Structure formats: structure tokens, C-alpha cells
Amino acid sequence: MNYGMTDDQTSILGGLDQLIASQAIPAPTEPRFFYYGAELERAVAEAGYLDIAREEGFGALEAALITERLARLTCVIEVAASSIIAPALAIPPGMRPIALALGDAGKPARFLPQARVLLVDRGTNVLLIEVDPNNVEPIDTLMAYPYGRLRSLEHLRQRVIDDATTFRRRWRVALAAEAAGCMAAGLAQVVEHVKARQAFGRPLGAFQAIQHRLAMAAETVESARWLALRAAWSDSDADAAMAAGFAQSRIAQITYDLHQFCGAMGLTLEFPLHLWTYRLRSLAGELGGASMQARSAAIATWGSA
Amino acid sequence: MTSAIDSLREQARAWLRANVPSSGPTSEDGPALRSFALAWQKRQAGGGWAGISWPKEFGGRGASVLEQIVWFEEYARAGAPSPLDASFVGLNHAGPTLIACGTSEQKAFHLSKILNGEVLWCQGFSEPGAGSDLAAVKARGRVEGNHLVVDGQKIWTSYADIADYQELLVRTDPTAARSRALTWIICPMYLPGITVRPIKTMAGPFKYCEVFYEGVRIPLSNIVGGLHNGWPTAMSTLAFERGTASLALLLGLLRTVEQLLARCPDSRAAMRTRLAELRAEGASVRAMAYRFALDAAASVPDSSGSIVRLCFAEFGQRVTAAAVDFFGIDAPEVLADHGLGYAYLDAFSETIAGGTAEIQRNIIAERVLGLPKA
Numbered sequence A: 001m002n003y004g005m006t007d008d009q010t011s012i013l014g015g016l017d018q019l020i021a022s023q024a025i026p027a028p029t030e031p032r033f034f035y036y037g038a039e040l041e042r043a044v045a046e047a048g049y050l051d052i053a054r055e056e057g058f059g060a061l062e063a064a065l066i067t068e069r070l071a072r073l074t075c076v077i078e079v080a081a082s083s084i085i086a087p088a089l090a091i092p093p094g095m096r097p098i099a100l101a102l103g104d105a106g107k108p109a110r111f112l113p114q115a116r117v118l119l120v121d122r123g124t125n126v127l128l129i130e131v132d133p134n135n136v137e138p139i140d141t142l143m144a145y146p147y148g149r150l151r152s153l154e155h156l157r158q159r160v161i162d163d164a165t166t167f168r169r170r171w172r173v174a175l176a177a178e179a180a181g182c183m184a185a186g187l188a189q190v191v192e193h194v195k196a197r198q199a200f201g202r203p204l205g206a207f208q209a210i211q212h213r214l215a216m217a218a219e220t221v222e223s224a225r226w227l228a229l230r231a232a233w234s235d236s237d238a239d240a241a242m243a244a245g246f247a248q249s250r251i252a253q254i255t256y257d258l259h260q261f262c263g264a265m266g267l268t269l270e271f272p273l274h275l276w277t278y279r280l281r282s283l284a285g286e287l288g289g290a291s292m293q294a295r296s297a298a299i300a301t302w303g304s305a
Numbered sequence B: 001m002t003s004a005i006d007s008l009r010e011q012a013r014a015w016l017r018a019n020v021p022s023s024g025p026t027s028e029d030g031p032a033l034r035s036f037a038l039a040w041q042k043r044q045a046g047g048g049w050a051g052i053s054w055p056k057e058f059g060g061r062g063a064s065v066l067e068q069i070v071w072f073e074e075y076a077r078a079g080a081p082s083p084l085d086a087s088f089v090g091l092n093h094a095g096p097t098l099i100a101c102g103t104s105e106q107k108a109f110h111l112s113k114i115l116n117g118e119v120l121w122c123q124g125f126s127e128p129g130a131g132s133d134l135a136a137v138k139a140r141g142r143v144e145g146n147h148l149v150v151d152g153q154k155i156w157t158s159y160a161d162i163a164d165y166q167e168l169l170v171r172t173d174p175t176a177a178r179s180r181a182l183t184w185i186i187c188p189m190y191l192p193g194i195t196v197r198p199i200k201t202m203a204g205p206f207k208y209c210e211v212f213y214e215g216v217r218i219p220l221s222n223i224v225g226g227l228h229n230g231w232p233t234a235m236s237t238l239a240f241e242r243g244t245a246s247l248a249l250l251l252g253l254l255r256t257v258e259q260l261l262a263r264c265p266d267s268r269a270a271m272r273t274r275l276a277e278l279r280a281e282g283a284s285v286r287a288m289a290y291r292f293a294l295d296a297a298a299s300v301p302d303s304s305g306s307i308v309r310l311c312f313a314e315f316g317q318r319v320t321a322a323a324v325d326f327f328g329i330d331a332p333e334v335l336a337d338h339g340l341g342y343a344y345l346d347a348f349s350e351t352i353a354g355g356t357a358e359i360q361r362n363i364i365a366e367r368v369l370g371l372p373k374a
Helices: A007-022 A038-046 A049-054 A060-070 A080-089 A164-196 A208-234 A237-260 A273-288 A290-302 B003-019 B031-046 B065-077 B088-101 B104-115 B230-241 B247-263 B269-298 B305-327 B340-351 B357-368
Strands: A098-102 A117-121 A126-130 A136-139 A147-150 A157-161 B121-124 B140-144 B147-155 B165-171 B182-188 B194-199 B208-219
Touching: A007 A038, A007 A049, A007 A060, A038 A049, A049 A060, A049 A080, A060 A080, A060 A164, A060 A208, A080 A098, A080 A117, A080 A164, A098 A273, A117 A164, A164 A208, A164 A237, A164 A273, A208 A237, A208 B357, A237 A273, A237 A290, A237 B340, A273 A290, A273 B305, A273 B340, A290 B269, B003 B065, B065 B247, B065 B269, B088 B104, B088 B121, B088 B165, B088 B182, B088 B230, B140 B165, B147 B165, B147 B182, B165 B230, B182 B208, B182 B230, B247 B269, B247 B305, B269 B305, B305 B340, B305 B357
Parallel strands: A098 A117, B121 B165
Antiparallel strands: A117 A126, A126 A157, A136 A147, B140 B147, B147 B208, B165 B182, B194 B208
């Protein structure tokens, strides 16, 4: 693995940044649990970023870079599944947004209210369900993504995809990349806050206790990012499980660390940190959580006990 | 345990079984929450259980610390409403402060109203520029005749939108050293010039408020502890917050751990391990809390309460996080309005409100361990 970005990758991210700058990203001016960036999602799709992994010479790594970058925004869009998972399962480019569920098609799923496709991990295979919007019940939740569940499991348009291993591997990469972006954005927000906020006559960030804890948060952010990118590059089951599991195992601690130094302000909807906290909490519980990824990483590395 | 304690436990258990409301307030916001908190307080007063720690001469039960522990154990077992509700400030801050520092008129007027569920209190300490650094309070009060005229702003005031009175800390002597410049005063929330703006939190309800004061005229007779003497008065209030008031919450968390363990199958080895560790942690926090409560019984709570406060806060965060992981992020128990997801997010405030974890650690390092000041 080359740890520097190629010219192409730099160019892709530069273009994405320009596109983001040209868009009216929903600003957290009013207290809301989340902002769905429908227009940004369309623009990102139209510009071809969600299909980057289908291009010759590119793959999951470029898709993970894009996912990580877009996860830093205050608004949420469905990018990870469309760009990282769909190409590996030969799902046609137009079939998105994509929602994901583990085990049971009737479970609540992120992005289901917007989704055209629901992919259900059934262990030995994957069920692809074409979503009828009238069959989706939105769920009102704090968890920062639009959640929904299918009203009925009868008469679904569906087909089976046999390659559950690839699906689960890419889901883990997608989860790890998105979590890394959310962590990075949250840390950046807090660093700005502790530089500006004064207490006891000096900036909060001048207190060593705060510096140390945020430095540890930076270790987590960097580690999560590199593990996610490594997993996307290697496309190995063990790396993917390790990247997702590491990110999930650190989410509880890093979210507490980040909120701690924003005081009561950081607990309100008027301060955007909660947007990433919610998302991270959702991601922490996906695919059975950190312990399941750790177990999978062990099996992928050393085989079953 | 003595037979008197056993008997108290039986009485408490029987009363709680018959009186604990079967459901919570119809809404987490506004009037419904106020009605619920006052009704529950009234019911406890009617049963002789209000102000369990307050001295009998002020209408309380005058219970010993051991008796209070028994009450809180039964309270938690019965699943009674959170003691950290809208009555909390009146019962655990304002009331005890008035008992310690108030005039006989102030005691006579306010204490029975608090105990009997007639009024709610809120706290007006924190400001946009004065949270942990409480001595940096900027809201001003100037004496004009028989009144203190207050201008300024407070923030993070829980339940200001439904409270009748506020324990308000304002700067009254701009020339004095910070800690000798403040005054603690009873502020009726209905006075002209007060504007309350609820703030929506990331856990859902409008738990906090911002309060603005514009030429608010408060009678000087409402000052508690003397003009410019608000700092020691406020510190006596905060000492209660770092002490025993949260026992019922702690016991509720321990019950949550037991319930999760009972439901956790053998196949979830990692979760069972995590819950078992939480069970051990909870037992240690409970032992510390009990010992601290019993040690502090004969004196004002001291700085070692910070250890209990910190351990309890972090334990609460770990338990609520484990509960979310136990059910899974997509479980109805978690996603539901005011479900476990709410409890988890609400627990973020545990290490911030009432003295941040960093302030508690400073206190432990300097006053418990005797380390030099940074």
C-alpha cells in the first residue's frame, strides 16, 4: 500500500471539494436531529462520484476516500453503500440510494425512506429488494439518519445475490470509512471550540488535561481512517472486519471525549457536534457491533475455533 | 440491619407499591411535566415521605443517612419517577440552602411550599461565559432602594420555563475580588423583565433554558446569606449536588444492569462479560456512595464526594451505552421516542452538569491527594 495519494486521487478529492463548495449545504441554523442533503446527493451522483469504483483503474479505495470526505459534512447523504458496496455486487448504477439490513428485511434501516434498494444480509446470501416507497414507514428517531422499516414483507420485488461474503466485507469497509469521516469532523469541530472558548482566563485548549484527551482522540481518528483505507485497498475480509471493529470499539469513548469539552453547549441541537455523534452511535451498532467484527477478524485471520 | 430499619423498609415498600404512578408524564416538555412533578411531590408529602433528608423542624422526615439509603433502595426498586425531575432543585439545592443560610421569614415562606409540591425551583448559576468557572458570573445586580435590579443572562437552566422560583447568582460588587462580589437571591420567575427561551437538547426534550433579565426588580428581602456573600452560599448548594442526592439514580442503574444480565443469553459472551464488569463496577460505586454518605452524615459533604460523583457519572454513561448495544441500534427499545437511545444521549451531560469531570478531577488531585495546584 502506498500511503501517499496518487495524482488521480488528489484530483478526485479536489473536484469533490469544489462540488461541495458549490452546493448549498444545509447549515445547522435551526435545531434539527439531522439534515438530509438530497440535492447534494443528486449532484454527487450526477458528477459520477458514486460510480468511481466502477471506473477503470479505480476501486473501493477511491470510493472510501469519497465516503470519508462526505461523512464530514453536517448533512447526511447515502454514499457509502452506493459507491463501495453496489459496484462489487454488480448492482446497476441507477439503483440507489441503498439501505442495508442485517438478517431481517423488516428491521429498521438507515436511508430506507429514500432508498430504491434494500440489501438484506441473510448470512449465506443477500436479498436485493426493490423498495416501493409506499411500503416504507419512516421512523422518528434521534439517530441522525433517515430511518424506516418496510410496512409489509408480502409481494416484494426481490432477487437473491449469492455473494454474501463480498457484501459483508464491503459493508464493513463502508461503515469504517463513514465512521472515520464522522470522527474527523467531530474532532475538528471541538478543536475549534476549545481554541476559542475561554475559562479561568485562558482558552480551554490551553489546559493540559484537555490537550491530552483530544490528542488521544486524534490518535483514534487517524487510526480509524488508515484502517478504513487499508481495508478498502486490500479488499480483504480480515482487514475489513478489523477496520469496522476498531472504529466501532472506539466510538463510545471518542463521542464522550468530544462532547466533554463543548460543555452544555455541545449537548444542544444549536451546536452541530450532535450530528456526527448520532451518526457514529448508529454506526457503532451496525453488523452486530464491535465484538462481532472482532470475532470475524479473528476467524478471517486464523480460521474458526 | 435493625428491626427499626427493617420496619422502615417494609413501610416504604408498601407505600411505594401503592403510590408510584404507573406511567410517566404525558410529555417531556412544559406544563405536563410540571403537573406530573408537582403531583408526585404532593403524593410523597401526603404519605410523609417528602424531604426525607430535611430536618423535622422544617417539615422533613429527618431520616438518618441509613434510613435515607433504605428509602432510595426501595424507591429505585419500585421504579418510582426519576428524582432528577423538575422538583430536584427545590428539594436538593434551594431548600437545603435556605435551611443553611436563609432568614426565618424565607424558611417559613418557601420550605413548606417546596416540600408539599406547590412550587418548582430552577437554578440560575451558569452563564454563556461562566460554566465551570462559576466565579466569572457577569449578570449584574445593583441596589436601588429596597430592590436589587438585575440585568444579564443565564443559561443551561433546567426547567426555567416551568419553575416558580430561581436560585439566582448575580454580581453585586463589581470592584471586589470575584468570589466576594456575588449575591445569591431568590428570583420569582413571574417578575417583569424576565424572558425564558427553551433550548432543545440532543437527547430530545427542551431540558435547558436560556434566561434573560432586563431591569428585573427583586426585593432585597429575597437575598440569602447576605449581600455580596453569594459565593459561600452557592458553594453550600453545590456541596449537596456532589453528595448523596443521586443515590436513587445509581440504584436504578444497578437494576438496569441486573435486568440486562438476566436477559443476556450464553451465546453473547462478550456482552455477558461487559455486563459482569459493569455489575462489579456498580457494586464498587454503590459501596463508595454508601460509605461516603454515612461518613458525611455528621458534617458538610467534603471534597471526597467528587470521587463518588465522578465514578457515578461515568458508570451511568457506560450502563446506558451497554443497554443500547444490548438491544441493538435498530431495536424499538432504542429508537423509540424517549427510549434507551434517549437515556444514552442524556447521559452525556452526566460528566458536564453540576461540575465537569475535569473540575472533579482537579478537586480529587488537589484536595484528596494533596497534589500541588497546576
